[in-house]
Each structure stands twice: as C-alpha cells, then as structure tokens.
Amino acid sequence: MTEMMFEMDDMISPDTGVSVTTLSSSRISENPFFSDIHQPHVSDRTVNQPMDIEFAPDTPTTVQRNLCLDATSNMELDLSDEDDDEVTAITEEQKRLCVCASRAVPDSTQETGQPPSKIPFSTTFPSHLTPITDDYQIATEIIGIGESGKVMACYLKKNGQKFALKVLRDGAKSRREVQLHFLTCNHENIVSIIDIYENTFDGVKCLLVVLEYCEGGDLLTRFEKQGSEPYSEEKVAKIIRQIGSAVQYLHDINIAHRDVKLENILCTTVDDEHCVYKLGDFGFAKRPERNHLMESPCCTPFYAPPEILNRSSYDKSCDMWSLGVVMYILLSGYPPFYSMKGLPFSPGMQQRITTGLYAFPHEEWDTISDSTKDEIRHLLLTNPSERTTIDDLMDTPFITRQKCLSIPYNSSDSGLSEGESPQPQYFDKEHTPDGDTVEDMPPTIRMPISRKSEAKATISARTFIKPIVKAPRLHSIQEEMNRALDMMRLGDETCYIKTLQSSGNNLFERRRSSNLNLQTQA
Numbered sequence: 120m121t122e123m124m125f126e127m128d129d130m131i132s133p134d135t136g137v138s139v140t141t142l143s144s145s146r147i148s149e150n151p152f153f154s155d156i157h158q159p160h161v162s163d164r165t166v167n168q169p170m171d172i173e174f175a176p177d178t179p180t181t182v183q184r185n186l187c188l189d190a191t192s193n194m195e196l197d198l199s200d201e202d203d204d205e206v207t208a209i210t211e212e213q214k215r216l217c218v219c220a221s222r223a224v225p226d227s228t229q230e231t232g233q234p235p236s237k238i239p240f241s242t243t244f245p246s247h248l249t250p251i252t253d254d255y256q257i258a259t260e261i262i263g264i265g266e267s268g269k270v271m272a273c274y275l276k277k278n279g280q281k282f283a284l285k286v287l288r289d290g291a292k293s294r295r296e297v298q299l300h301f302l303t304c305n306h307e308n309i310v311s312i313i314d315i316y317e318n319t320f321d322g323v324k325c326l327l328v329v330l331e332y333c334e335g336g337d338l339l340t341r342f343e344k345q346g347s348e349p350y351s352e353e354k355v356a357k358i359i360r361q362i363g364s365a366v367q368y369l370h371d372i373n374i375a376h377r378d379v380k381l382e383n384i385l386c387t388t389v390d391d392e393h394c395v396y397k398l399g400d401f402g403f404a405k406r407p408e409r410n411h412l413m414e415s416p417c418c419t420p421f422y423a424p425p426e427i428l429n430r431s432s433y434d435k436s437c438d439m440w441s442l443g444v445v446m447y448i449l450l451s452g453y454p455p456f457y458s459m460k461g462l463p464f465s466p467g468m469q470q471r472i473t474t475g476l477y478a479f480p481h482e483e484w485d486t487i488s489d490s491t492k493d494e495i496r497h498l499l500l501t502n503p504s505e506r507t508t509i510d511d512l513m514d515t516p517f518i519t520r521q522k523c524l525s526i527p528y529n530s531s532d533s534g535l536s537e538g539e540s541p542q543p544q545y546f547d548k549e550h551t552p553d554g555d556t557v558e559d560m561p562p563t564i565r566m567p568i569s570r571k572s573e574a575k576a577t578i579s580a581r582t583f584i585k586p587i588v589k590a591p592r593l594h595s596i597q598e599e600m601n602r603a604l605d606m607m608r609l610g611d612e613t614c615y616i617k618t619l620q621s622s623g624n625n626l627f628e629r630r631r632s633s634n635l636n637l638q639t640q641a
C-alpha cells in the first residue's frame with residue numbers, strides 16, 4: 120500500500136457543519152454553507168444571467184438543454200493532455216455544445232438503447248456564474264459521501280424537483296472531471312448533469328455540479344443492504360449490459376473512466392424491475408492522447424488492474440478489468456482479490472492481482488454457468504492486450520442473452536474428478552506473496568486463460584484462499600481503504616496541500632505544544 124500512489128483529489132469537502140446523518144427531505148433549509156454565497160471575483164468574464172428555464176418535471180435534460188442554449192459562459196481549459204486541435208473558438212464550441220445538449224435524449228426507462236451518436240470534443244463547458252441559491256434550495260440532507268466530499272440534495276426552486284449536488288474545488292482536475300462528464304452525460308446510462316455553477320465560498324472557487332438524482336442510490340450500498348447476497352446471472356447481466364453500454368460509449372470516443380466500481384454505479388429507482396443503472400463520478404476519467412498510453416496512477420485498489428499497480432503504461436482496458444471485478448462481486452458477494460488479513464490492501468493482494476490469481480470457490484460459483492465464469496476470466500486477464508474489449512463483451516451471450524446460461528458445473532474445470540475435493544497446494548517460497556503466510560493459502564481453481572491460447576491452455580490448479588478465510592465484507596474494507604486513500608491520494612496535476620494548522624498532524628501538534636512549553640518555561 121505504501122508503494123501505491125493515487126491521484127490527488129483537488130476537491131474539497133465544504134465544511135458545512137451538517138451532520139452526516141440523512142435528514143428527511145421535509146426538513147429542507149438553506150444550507151449555511153451556501154447562505155454566504157457571492158459572485159466570482161472574475162468580473163470581466165461574461166456572466167450568465169439566471170436562466171428562465173421552462174422546466175419539464177420528468178425530463179431533467181430539458182434543463183440541460185436550456186442551460187446550454189442559454190450558456191454564455193464558457194471556460195477555456197489548459198489541460199496538458201488535451202490535443203491542441205480541440206481548442207476552438209468559444210462561440211463555435213458553444214454552438215456545438217448546444218447542439219449536443221439539444222439532442223433528443225433516449226427514454227430512460229429503456230433498459231439499453233443506441234447510444235447517442237459521437238459528440239465533438241471540447242475544452243469548455245457552459246456554466247452559471249450566478250449564485251446557485253438563485254435557482255436551487257440546498258438541503259441539509261446528505262445523499263452520499265465520497266472522496267471529494269459530500270453529495271447533497273438540492274431542489275429546483277421553480278418546481279421543487281430534487282437533484283443531487285456535487286461540490287468540487289475548482290482546479291484543472293475537477294474541470295477535466297466536469298468537462299468529460301458533461302460531454303458524455305447524454306448517454307442514458309451515464310448520470311445526467313443538469314446545471315453547472317461557478318461560485319466562490321470564503322475565497323475558494325468551486326464548481327457546483329447539479330446532477331440528476333438517482334433515488335436508488337449507489338449499487339454498493341444497495342447490494343450490501345440486502346446482505347451482499349449474490350445477484351442472479353440475469354440481474355448481473357442487466358447491470359453489466361447497461362454499464363457496459365456506457366463504457367462502450369466512452370471508449371468509442373477514447374475516454375477511459377478509470378474508476379468503474381459499485382459505488383459509482385447509481386440506480387435510478389429503488390424498484391429493481393424498473394431500475395436503470397448509470398455510471399457516475401468522472402473524477403478519474405481521462406482521454407489519453409492519441410497513440411499514447413496513460414501513466415498516472417488511479418483507480419481503487421479492489422478494482423485496479425495489474426498494469427496500474429505495477430505502474431506500467433495502460434489504456435482503456437483498465438475499465439474492462441474493473442468491470443470483471445464488478446461482475447465477480449455481484450455474482451458472489453465478495454471481491455476476487457482481497458487481503459487475507461482483512462486489510463484494505465496488502466502486498467499479498469497486490470501479488471495476486473498482478474499474477475491474476477483468484478478463485479471461483481465452489482460454494483458460490485458452482486451454480487454459476489461456465490460461460491459466465493469464462494467472461495470473468497477474459498476480463499481479468501493480466502495482459503491488457505488479451506483482455507476482452509468492450510465491443511467483445513457487448514457481443515457475448517452473457518450480455519445479449521441469446522444463449523441459455525444454466526450450463527451445469529463441470530468439476531473437470533478445476534482439474535478434479537467428480538466428487539473429489541480440491542487438495543490444498545501451497546505456494547513455494549518464491550511465490551508466497553509478502554504479507555500473507557503460507558498457512559493462509561489454500562484451495563482453488565484456475566488461472567485465467569488467455570483467449571488467444573485458450574485452446575491449448577492447461578488449467579493449473581492454484582491455491583490461495585483458505586476455506587475458513589471469509590472474504591471480508593465490502594463496506595468495512597471500503598471504509599478502511601477510503602481512509603487510506605484520503606491520506607495517500609497524489610496526482611499528476613494540482614495538489615491541494617493542507618496547512619500545518621489544519622492538517623491535524625499528531626507529530627506537529629506534539630512538537631508545537633512542547634515548543635510552547637519550552638517558551639513558557641523560558
């Protein structure tokens with residue numbers, strides 16, 4: 120863990136003083152954080168006037184369209200990884216943005232559909248410079264907490280419709296997040312951006328992103344609420360089909376999301392049957408330069424592919440690995456790679472990820488069809504060039520559901536004859552992952568098979584999970600990991616460095632108080 124680096128979040132968590140407890144929406148009040156709102160200090164910039172939005176309650180994209188058509192404020196970005204030829208005159212960009220936002224948006228009740236046609240790139244996004252409180256009432260209700268802070272509820276004053284509000288500290292990284300999210304959010308399986316505001320609080324410039332509210336919450340919370348009981352293959356196929364459609368759309372226009380995980384999959388409703396799954400949080404999204412591989416470390420360790428942990432160059436296929444991890448978790452209730460000691464990350468876990476060593480333990484996986492397990496194997500291939508591409512995945516029977524899933528388990532998969540239990544094999548010293556003792560390593564199954572060498576692949580029985588070692592519950596690890604990430608996130612761009620006074624650093628506090636004591640004694 121100590122060797123890993125993650126991108127710094129140059130976002131802030133506005134200290135609203137509001138309790139993290141979710142409050143009932145009936146207790147809406149102006150959030151104190153926003154009561155002190157004032158105009159940005161850049162006075163020579165064209166300022167958006169409050170828009171006269173004709174609001175259609177069930178179609179948030181109408182607001183987006185109106186926002187776009189009304190937009191007069193576009194910020195040019197100077198992102199080092201952007202191609203020069205994409206920086207065009209603001210008015211031209213604006214026109215193109217308006218065209219893209221005015222497109223008919225597919226009916227969100229459809230499970231999947233044709234993604235909108237390709238959209239042009241831009242280095243700008245339309246934003247309001249007026250106080251958000253002109254148009255929205257900010258509630259004290261916290262609807263989610265992430266690395267960048269709280270996501271709050273807000274209500275459009277005109278009609279009381281509920282939205283989610285994400286507050287980002289203004290900076291190159293958050294502008295990239297908003298830009299890439301804005302450009303892609305017309306896809307029905309990507310969370311829609313409704314409005315963007317640029318406001319300043321206590322001298323800190325912020326981007327306030329109003330998002331469509333997904334009342335079903337994030338998939339991790341939802342999954343765990345029902346006890347992390349594995350979902351059926353059909354249900355997982357539905358989720359992967361929809362999120363895969365979003366990823367396909369992103370990859371088509373050369374954007375890697377780089378943080379596909381259960382927390383970033385949002386559910387439009389609490390009702391399973393009508394739920395549409397949407398990809399959110401573009402905090403790590405990146406468009407690699409043409410013919411260039413990405414290098415900046417990113418991702419969340421659970422979902423991070425070997426090439427990221429090894430700090431090698433990587434491409435969009437990192438999203439495919441993460442999709443494989445999502446699929447695995449939803450079908451079993453635990454992640455394929457985890458620390459034997461319940462830690463958020465360990466050298467042993469890193470070694471298993473980099474060598475692609477994971478199991479399909481019988482208890483949960485015997486009832487899962489071989490073809491589905493094969494899809495996971497092809498997603499969790501350590502060699503990114505052999506990994507299933509999104510186009511391949513969207514064509515598989517698992518997604519298209521053209522073939523029957525219930526293929527009986529074949530014990531020969533694990534190299535065992537019928538009725539025979541897997542015999543523990545142990546890593547030799549060379550292969551023992553650091554941080555996990557040899558005793559921690561038993562029964563299992565098989566290494567992922569390269570699609571290219573599939574025909575002649577010998578299935579090696581490898582061992583790594585002791586039957587009694589229960590996969591840790593996701594949330595407890597997640598919380599621990601978030602704490603670790605909070606301390607560790609470093610980026611290739613802007614860093615937000617706390618002052619010594621606000622750092623809460625124990626050593627600093629001790630030295631300061633001993634220094635004070637010395638001064639007092641003197």
Ligand SMILES: Nc1ncnc2c1ncn2[C@@H]1O[C@H](COP(=O)(O)OP(=O)(O)OP(=O)(O)O)[C@@H](O)[C@H]1O
Pocket residue numbers: 262263264265266267268270283285310330331332333334336337382383385399400402
């Ligand atoms: N549009 C939305 N509707 C409902 N809940 C949302 C919405 N957006 C975010 N949330 C909730 O807030 C949480 C954090 O949101 P998000 O992932 O965007 O923030 P983040 O700070 O970028 O998180 P991360 O820790 O993944 O970097 C989500 O996991 C989800 O529970």
